[in-house]
Amino acid sequence: MKLISCYIENFGCLHETEFDFSDGLSCICEENGYGKTTLAAFISAVFYGHTDGRRKVSDSPRKKSLPWQGGVFGGSAVIETPKGHFRVGRTFGKKQTEETFSLTDLDTRLESLAYGEKIGEELFGLTE
Numbered sequence: 001m002k003l004i005s006c007y008i009e010n011f012g013c014l015h016e017t018e019f020d021f022s023d024g025l026s027c028i029c030e031e032n033g034y035g036k037t038t039l040a041a042f043i044s045a046v047f048y049g050h051t052d053g054r055r056k057v058s059d060s061p062r063k064k065s066l067p068w069q070g071g072v073f074g075g076s077a078v079i080e081t082p083k084g085h086f087r088v089g090r091t092f093g094k095k096q097t098e099e100t101f102s103l104t105d106l107d108t109r110l111e112s113l114a115y116g117e118k119i120g121e122e123l124f125g126l127t128e
Contacts, residue, residue, distance in 0.1 A: 001079055001080070001081050001123045001124070002079065002080040002081075003077060003078075003079055004020075004021060004078040004079060005019060005021060005078045006039070006046070006076070006077045006078075007076050007077075008039075008042055008075040009071065009072045009073075009091075010069065010070070010071040010073055010074070010075075011038060011041075011065050012035065012038035012042075012064065012065040013033070013035045013038055014038050014039065014042070015067065041064075042065070042075065043077065044128065045065070045090060045092070046075070046076070046077045046088055047077075047123070047124075048118070048120040048121070048127075048128040049096070049099060049118075049128075050065070050090075050092045050099060065092075066094070073091060073092045074089070074090045074091035074100075075089070075090070076088060076089040076090070078106065081115075081123065083114045083115075084105055084106070084107055084112075084114065085105070085107060086103055086112060086114065086115070087102075087103070088102075088115075088119060089101070089103075089104070090102075101117045103115055103119070
């Protein structure tokens, strides 16, 4: 699996932000507070969803990544897998039940069933 790019509509401090991961090593060297950890949390959430488990509300990853400026909470990632090129989209809400998942085949531009909502587990063979 290859991560090609990410588009973050709103996630924590990141707003309408795109990251392009060209061939080779991608390095994000920015000052504290830029959103490097938020980007890592976003990538995890795109592949695994935003599960809260049995955490206290104050420790909830969902609460920590609520958009600072409001708006649509989520974004997408473009990936390349042995099955093709896809856009994985997720939107989140204040509750896990408000989460949406979409998978678009970028060759046909149609919704795909190649992977399910647990795409991270399917691709990596690992739980969150």
